[in-house]
Amino acid sequence: MYMLLSCELKPKTSNLKPRKGQAMLLAVLAMGGIILGATAIGGFLMIHQIRQTTTAEHSAEAIFAADAGLERGLYQYFKVFGCDSAPTSSICISGSTPLSDSLSNGSSYAGTLTVGNKQILSRGTAVNARRALLLLFGGY
DSSP: OOOOOOOOOOOOOSSSOOOTTHHHHHHHHHHHHHHHHHHHHHHHHHHHHHHHHHHHHHHHHHHHHHHHHHHHHHHIIIIISOTTTOTTSHHHHSOEEEEEEEOTTSOEEEEEEETTTTEEEEEEEETTEEEEEEEEOOOO
16 A cells, blocks of 8 residues: 655745846956956056157167267367377367257257366266266377
8 A cells, every 4th residue: 555645846945035147247347357457557567668668769869969979079189179180289288178069859968078188078868868978088
């Protein structure tokens, strides 16, 4: 005597609160925050690299401007003052003369030719970059 009973099992859902899509919403918000942070950091690094590039460009312009000041000092020493042909003249023994000019690209140089010490100091400037060159040269 066996008895066969049939019963259907139903899941108990009456105690659960409806949480449809809550985990997905949190995941999407977290991923959005991560992507936003990565984009902000990438943008900051890109701006930093662009600034470095323009700073290097201005630095090179300042160096070339200072070099132009050295060239002008050498020209004045040898050609204008004639210190290569008459090294005993009064201007070739002592004295100094200022050097300054603005160049066509917006950079400029300022410096001093000190004849007695046989040195030229030239400071080049381009936008916010400043570079200085010192040339010491001996006599014959």
